[in-house]
Amino acid sequence: MQLNKKKRWIVSFLSIIFLLVGLPEYKHVSADNNIVTITILHTNDLHAKIDDFGKMAAYIKAERERNKHTLYLNAGDFFSGNPVVDLNDGKPMIELMNKLNLNAHTIGNHEFDYGQEHFAARVKQSTFPWLSANTKVVDDAIPIKQPKPYQIFDISGLKIGVFSLTENPPSAAPAGKIGLKFFDYVETANKYRSLADEVDLLIALTHIGYKADQLLAEEVDFFDLIIGGHTHTVIEEPVIINRTPITQTGSNGNNIGHITLDYNKITDEVAVTGFLQSVKELTEVDKDVQQLVEQYKSETDKWLNKEVARTNTGLYRENRDQMDVSLGNFWTDAMLNQSEADVALINNGSIRASIDPGMVTTNDIYTIEPFSNEMIEIHMTGQAIKNVIDYSYQRENKIDLQIAGFTYKVLTDENGALIQTEVYDNGQPIDLEKIYVVAVSDFLATGGDGYEFVGDVKKKKAGFITNAMLIYAKQLMKAVGTVDYEATEGRISVEVVEE
Numbered sequence: 162m163q164l165n166k167k168k169r170w171i172v173s174f175l176s177i178i179f180l181l182v183g184l185p186e187y188k189h190v191s192a193d194n195n196i197v198t199i200t201i202l203h204t205n206d207l208h209a210k211i212d213d214f215g216k217m218a219a220y221i222k223a224e225r226e227r228n229k230h231t232l233y234l235n236a237g238d239f240f241s242g243n244p245v246v247d248l249n250d251g252k253p254m255i256e257l258m259n260k261l262n263l264n265a266h267t268i269g270n271h272e273f274d275y276g277q278e279h280f281a282a283r284v285k286q287s288t289f290p291w292l293s294a295n296t297k298v299v300d301d302a303i304p305i306k307q308p309k310p311y312q313i314f315d316i317s318g319l320k321i322g323v324f325s326l327t328e329n330p331p332s333a334a335p336a337g338k339i340g341l342k343f344f345d346y347v348e349t350a351n352k353y354r355s356l357a358d359e360v361d362l363l364i365a366l367t368h369i370g371y372k373a374d375q376l377l378a379e380e381v382d383f384f385d386l387i388i389g390g391h392t393h394t395v396i397e398e399p400v401i402i403n404r405t406p407i408t409q410t411g412s413n414g415n416n417i418g419h420i421t422l423d424y425n426k427i428t429d430e431v432a433v434t435g436f437l438q439s440v441k442e443l444t445e446v447d448k449d450v451q452q453l454v455e456q457y458k459s460e461t462d463k464w465l466n467k468e469v470a471r472t473n474t475g476l477y478r479e480n481r482d483q484m485d486v487s488l489g490n491f492w493t494d495a496m497l498n499q500s501e502a503d504v505a506l507i508n509n510g511s512i513r514a515s516i517d518p519g520m521v522t523t524n525d526i527y528t529i530e531p532f533s534n535e536m537i538e539i540h541m542t543g544q545a546i547k548n549v550i551d552y553s554y555q556r557e558n559k560i561d562l563q564i565a566g567f568t569y570k571v572l573t574d575e576n577g578a579l580i581q582t583e584v585y586d587n588g589q590p591i592d593l594e595k596i597y598v599v600a601v602s603d604f605l606a607t608g609g610d611g612y613e614f615v616g617d618v619k620k621k622k623a624g625f626i627t628n629a630m631l632i633y634a635k636q637l638m639k640a641v642g643t644v645d646y647e648a649t650e651g652r653i654s655v656e657v658v659e660e
Contacts, residue, residue, distance in 0.1 A: 195425055195426050195427045195428075196423050196424065196425050196426070197230060197316065197317055197319050197423075197424050197426060198228060198230060198421060198422070198423050198424075199228075199230050199231075199232070199316060199319070199321065199362070199421070199422040199423075199424065200224055200227075200228045200230065200231040200232070200419070200420070200421060200422075201231075201232050201234060201364070201386070201388070201418075201419075201420040201421075201422065201435075202220075202221055202224055202231065202232070202233045202234070202417055202418065202419060202420075203233070203234045203235065203236060203366075203388045203408070203410065203417070203418040203420065204217075204234075204235050204236070204410055204414065204416075204417060204418065205235060205236035205237060205238065205269075205368070205388070205389065205390030205391070205409060205410055205411075205412070206236075206237065206238040206269070206390050206391065206393050206410075206411075206412035206413065207235070207238065207239055207254070207412075207413065207414050208238055208239075208240070208241055208242030208243070208271070208412060208413055209239065209240055209241060209242045209243035209245070209246035209247060209251075209254055209531070210242060210243055210413040210414045211243060211245065211246060211253065211254065211257060211414075211454050211457070212454065212458075213414055213440045213441070213443075214257050214261070214414070214450055214451065214454050215446040215447045215448065215450045215451025215452075215454060216440055216443040216444075216445065216446055216447075216451075217261065217414065217417060217440055217443075218260060218261050218447035218450040218451075219443070219445040219446055219447040219450075220417060220438065220440075220443055220445070221233055221261055221262070221417070222447060223445065224419070225262075230316045230317060230319075232264045232265075232314060232316075232321065232323075233261065233262065233263050233264050234263070234264055234265050234266070234323060234364070234366050234388060235258070235263055235265075235266045235267070236267050236269075236366050236367060236368055236388050236389055236390030236391075236409070237266070237267045237268060237269025237270070237271075237272070237327070237367075237368030237390040237391060238269035238270065238271040238272070238368065238390060238391070239251065239254045239255070239258070239266070239269070239271070239272060239283075240254060240271045240272060240274050240275065241271040241274045241513075241531045241532060242413070242513060242528070242531050243528070243531070244461065244465055244523075244524060244527035244528065244531065245457050245458050245460075245461050245465070246457075247274075247275075247527070247531045247532075247533070248461060248527070249457075250275045250279040250282075250283075251275055251279060251283050252283070252286065253457045254283075255283050255286045255287050256286070256453070257450065257453065257454070258287070258289070259286075259287065259288045259289070260449070260450050260453065261450070262288075263288075263289045264289060264312075264314065264323075265289055265290055265292055265312050265323045265325075265366060266287070266289055266290070266291050266292065267291075267292055267293065267325040267326070267327065267366045267367060267368045267390065268291050268292065268293040268296060268308060268325070268327045268368065269327065269328070269331075269368040269390060269391065270327070270328050270331035270332045270333045270368070270391070271333065272291070273331060273333035273334065273337030273338060274333060274334070274337065274531075274532055276336065276337060277303055277304045277305050277336075277337060277339070277340075278304050280304065280305055280337070281304035281305055281306065284305075284306070290308075290309055290312050291308050291309075292308055292309055292310065292311060292312060292323065292324075292325030292366065293308045293310070293325050293326065293327040294310030294311060294324060294325055294326060294349050294350070294352075294353060295326050295327055295329060295343055295344040295345070295346065295349040296308055296327050296341060296342075296343055296344075297341065297342045297343075297344070298340060298341060299340055299341065299342050300339070300340030300341075302340065303339060303340035303341070305340070305341065308325075310324065310325065310353065311323060311324040311325060311353065311356060313359070313360060319361050319362070319424060319426070320359065320360040320361050320362075321360060321361070321362050321363075321364065322356055322357075322359070322360035322362065322363040322364065323364050323366050324350070324353060324356060324363060324364065324365050324366065324384075325365075325366050325367065326346050326349065326350070326365065326366075326367040326368070326369050326377075327343060327368055327369070328343075328368055328369050328370070328391055329343040329344060329345065329346065329369070330343045331343065332510065332609075332610065333609070334532075334603065334604045334607060334609055335607045335608045335609060336603075336607060346367075346369055346373060346376075346377050347376070347377060347380045347381060350365070350377065350380075350381045350384075351381065354383060357383035361424060361426075361429075362385045362386075362422060362424060362431065363383060363384055363385055364384065364385060364386045364387075364388060365377065365381075365384045365386070365387040365388070366388050367387060367388070367389045367390065367391075368389070368390040368391045369389065369390075369391060370389070370390075370391040370392040370394075371389055371392045371394040371396075371407070371409060372392070374387050374389040374402075374407050374409075375402050375407065378402035378403045378405040378407060379402060379403050382403065382404075382405070384405050385405075385406075385422070385431055385433065386399070386405070386406050386407075386408070386420065386422070386433055387405060387406070387407045387408070388408055388409070388418065388420075389407060389408070389409040390409060392409070393409075393411055393412035394409045394411065395409070395410070395411040395416070395437070396408050396409045396410075396437075397436065397437055398434075398435060398436060399420070399433060399434070399435045406420075406433045406435070408420065408435055410437055411437075414440055415439065415440060415441070416437040416438060416439055416440060417437070417438045417440060418435060418437055418438075419435055419436055419437070419438050420433065420434070420435035421433070421434050421435065464523060465522065465523050465524035465527065466522055466523070466524060467522060467523050468520050468521070468522055469521055469522065469523055469526070469631055469634050469635060469638075470520075470521040470634035470635065470637065470638045470643075470644045471519065471520055471521060471638070471643055471644065472516060472518055472519070472521055472643060472644045472645055473518055473643055473645050474487065474518060474645040474646055474647070474648075475487070475515065475516060475517050475518040476488040476491050476515060476516040476521075476644070476646060477515040477516075477648065478509075478512045478514070478515050478529075479515065480649075481509045481512065481560065481563065482509060482559040482560050482561070483559070483560055483655065484560065484649045484651075484653050484654065484655070485563055485564065485649050485650055485651070485652035485653040486563070486648065486649060487646035487647065487648055487649070488512060488515060488516065488529065488646075489507065489509075489512060489563025489564075490563065490565065490646055490649075490650055490652065491630070491633075491634075491644065491646055492507055492512065492529075492530075492563060492626075492630060493505040493506065493507055493563050493564055493565030493566075494565045494633065495626075495629040495630040495632070495633035495634075496536055496565065496600045496626060496629050497565045497566050497600065498629065498632070498633045498636070499536070499623070499624055499628070499629035499632060499633065500536055500538055500598075500600040500620075500623050500624075500629075501538060501598055501619075501620075502538055502566065502598040502599055502600035503566050503567070503586070503597040503598050503599070504546065504564065504565065504566035504567040504586075504597060504598075504599050504600070505564070505565045505566055505599075505600040505601070506549070506562045506563070506564055506599065506600070506601050506605070507562070507563050507601070507602060507605075507626075508553075508561055508562055508563075508602075508604070508605055508609070508610060508612075509560070509561050509562070509563065510561075510610065511530065511532065511534065511602060511604065512529060512530075512563070513528065513529055513530065513531055514528050514529045515529070516529065521634060521644060523631065526627050526630050526631055526634075527627055530626055530627050530630070532602075532604065533625060533627070534602040534603055534604050534625070534626050535602070535603045535622055535623065535624065535625050535626070536600050536601070536602065536603070536622075536623035536624055536625075536626055536629065537600070537601055537602070537603050537606040537618060537620065537621055537622075537623060538598055538599070538600050538618070538619040538620040538623045539598070539599045539601065539606060539614050539616040539617065539618055539619060540596050540597075540598060540599075540616045540617045540618075540619050541596070541597055541598075541599050541614065541615065541616035542593065542594060542595065542596060542597075542616070543584070543591040543592050543593040543594065543595050543597060544593040544594070545614070545615045545616055546567075546584060546591065546597060546599060547582060547584050547591070547593065548613075548615070549562070549612060549613070549614060550562065550569050550571075550582045550584055551579065551581075551582050552611070552612065552613070553612075554571050554579050554582065555579050556610070556611070558573075558577045558578060558579070559577075560653055560655065561610075563652075563653075564652055564653060565652070566586075567584055567585060567586050567591065568584075568585045568588075568651070568652045568653065569582055569583060569584045569585065569652075569653055570582065570583045570585075570653075570654045570655075570656060571653075571654070571655045571656070572656050572657075572658045573655060573656070573657055573658065574657070574658065575657055575659070580658055596616075598619060599614065599616070600623065601614060602626060606618075
């Protein structure tokens with residue numbers, strides 16, 4: 162039935178009351194038989210972090226026993242972040258989510274990381290739907306089939322609609338998006354406005370980021386709840402935007418979202434409250450699920466736990482949007498070492514974790530680079546390289562490329578807007594007409610994040626970046642006995658130019 166202003170006001174008013182009094186969990190507003198209480202459990206951006214899935218499974222099972230009217234939803238990004246899962250192309254993650262009886266999943270950008278063949282295989286393996294209303298298959302020859310835009314669940318005669326949106330365009334390698342088109346969030350949602358008349362409650366399960374969720378709530382007035390992902394935002398209690406509650410759990414399985422919907426079948430009123438349950442604080446464990454997790458880990462632990470190096474300084478990614486950082490410098494040095502390039506570049510988004518001081522294992526290397534990116538060597542003019550550096554900063558007015566071989570300076574105005582960049586080779590400006598060899602990831606070389614590396618490909622498969630780092634770490638150990646880097650080496654600088 163069509164959502165009305167009265168329903169929206171009750172959602173907002175009750176949520177504010179519970180925020181003010183600080184109650185940890187919403188209790189039934191009425192014992193009236195006309196009220197149906199729905200529990201929505203949700204996660205997002207799990208990124209293959211499976212270590213605590215036994216706890217998660219026990220909690221979800223207990224909540225389902227407490228209230229048979231319970232749905233478990235995931236707002237995108239199962240994959241990329243744990244070599245135990247990633248080296249198996251995501252299979253363990255889907256088997257575990259099947260065990261957790263997931264009801265619906267929104268397609269996130271990292272679902273494309275293993276390629277389209279594995280995407281299709283993981284969908285086929287799943288006992289739950291992969292949803293996305295703004296994704297369209299435009300080439301029937303690709304393995305990916307058209308996803309459903311929404312799923313409707315019948316709970317005691319109450320129809321719950323789960324409508325889905327995917328990041329537009331997904332932050333994924335171009336090869337994973339071939340034959341697909343992605344559309345505007347608000348325009349897509351409005352095309353399904355009639356869905357609100359077909360269901361009693363309509364939930365938007367999105368992987369578009371918190372800011373986009375807020376804009377969606379401002380422009381679209383028929384969602385009872387927006388469950389989001391992608392930006393790893395921790396929202397302890399639903400935030401009300403235009404009388405629409407928005408929630409998100411953070412990332413990496415640290416929290417399980419717990420939403421209570423009390424729907425009055427007579428008055429069409431709904432009360433929405435929620436909180437985040439810390440997974441670390443849980444004590445009950447589903448032994449069958451945890452045993453499966455340990456089985457996956459044991460199959461790869463011997464290899465992944467192998468020590469390859471030691472670091473006294475640690476290798477860190479923090480502040481990489483402002484300067485060169487130790488992990489970025491080690492990473493690009495490794496690429497340069499393993500290639501025939503003059504300069505190596507890697508985007509900040511590819512650097513997924515830091516390495517603390519102490520032993521460096523194979524697992525650490527696969528954790529910081531979970532995407533199995535390969536290097537590509539490209540012949541490029543100095544001008545083409547400079548154009549790439551310009552674009553890297555202009556994207557969001559911050560540093561996005563770590564570098565080895567060359568250095569660069571970004572000159573900005575007082576508002577942070579780019580004036581120009583200066584690129585140097587051994588302290589001298591690069592020759593804009595000269596041809597250089599550039600080593601980059603296949604993600605960047607094929608247009609990832611909108612980059613254009615204009616030039617002739619010299620070597621299409623120059624080796625996996627993980628292997629380059631493993632080899633370089635061993636070489637450093639043999640040469641100097643440690644893998645140590647200063648916090649920054651001044652390879653990148655940003656300078657404000659006064660008018």
